[in-house]
Amino acid sequence: MALLGIDISAYQEDVNWATVASQSVFYGFAKATEGVTSRDEKFARNWAGMRSVGIVRGAYHFFRPGRDPAQQADNFLKTVQTIEDFDLPPVLDLEINDGQSASVVIDRALKWLEIIEAKTGRKPILYTYPSFWEDKLGNTARFSEYPLWIANFGTPGRPYIPSAWKLWVFHQYSESGTLRGIVGNVDLNQFNGDLDGLQKLLKGRIPLRQGCEGNVVQEMQSLLKAQGFDLGTPDGDFGPKTKAQVVAFQKAKSLLTDGIVGAATWSALQKTSPSVPPAPLPIDLINVCKSYRGAAHQDSSLRWLQSQIPKSTLDEFARRWRQP
Incomplete structure (x- = not known):
């Protein structure tokens, strides 16, 4: 069962996330940043909107290979602020070379990925498309450890993937999808698995709502x-x-x-109900006295007990004890 998801940016304007969720959309990726300074003006709204309706959310950065990768990572982290345990890992969108050589693009993209993984504790997802990977980056295998989100239109469930990967995780199969709640077209995606498989990409428990199974x-x-x-x-x-x-x-x-x-x-x-400690057994002085053997700790305990009892009570006890 391939799960439906979307990816969006400010291009889709104000998304009605409740309406989108009602159409069996399980997850969504929102553009957060591009380059070293650009921030998507709808990101905060989309980020909060997905959470409010139980859509599993992810954030992506559009990479500019001509700019400093550390500054780009900083732009992304400051914009997203927190990747929660119930969120998808961060995504690097790598689809242009900015006129840079393949080796420069590869080294800088890897630097971004390394920084983000170190800062968030999550292994990022890599988004790309086959012809760019093979023609512009020489079909490099240096990113094979990162989960692949592949763009390959018109082939739902059967994307062509570069040889560095054996499996795809997400597949963007259309850029002309339509959904109620979104103005114009929207990118459509499939997850290569079911809800339990999607859960494995998260650190925390996956958000659930009516229509979920697993x-x-x-x-x-x-x-x-x-x-x-x-x-x-x-x-x-x-x-x-x-x-x-x-x-x-x-x-x-x-x-x-x-x-x-x-x-x-x-x-x-x-959360489980707090455990209630068993009630202590009542003290029976008769049994205590029967166990008296004149040991030092017993003498000390009796002297302590005597010091805690009012004199009038001790006198009455002594009177009762002595009477025939």
Whole structure:
């Protein structure tokens, strides 16, 4: 099952993300930056919008090989600010050479990737297209360790990929897609796997909403049921009944009641009830006295106990103890 996703920039103007999500779009990549100073004017809106509707989000940088890679990495990091555990890894969009030689383009692109990986702790994804890779970069294999997002139009599910890679992770198969909620055309993509496969690209738990299917959904349902919210047998299908119980759980935990299992809801589901230590056994002085053997620690304990008891209480105890 190849999952549908999109990539967007300011070119798509103001995206209605709720409407987009209703069309089984599971993930989206938003342009964040280009070069050393350019920032996409719609990035912040798109970044927040994807999260608000449970679309798994990613951010990409359009690389300018003619500019300093460290400054470009800094531009990207300052714009995106934080790659959350539930976000996709950062993406380097490498599709032009800026008049630079292949060796310069390769070295500078690798530098950007190394900096971003070191700063974020995530291995970035590389976006490119076959003819650029083969004709302009000599079909280099120096990027083979990075997950591949390949642009190859008109071949959904069957992209041509450069020989350095055996598998593709994302495939941009159309630049003329149409979706309700987006003005004009939009790039369409497929993920090479199912929702559980997409989960493996993330550090945290994947956002879930109605329409999601897979083992990760079944895990969420089991946690929900363990919290006392009965949705029937966990079956890995996020349908209306599951959504209703998610909303009920969110309401009970004073969370946003949107029916989307995002970071806050996952966190609340994964919390277990605090363990209650067993109540200490009551002290029976008769049994304590029966175990008295005149040991030093026992004498010391009795002297301490005597110091804690009011004199009137001790006197009454002595009177009762002596009486026949």
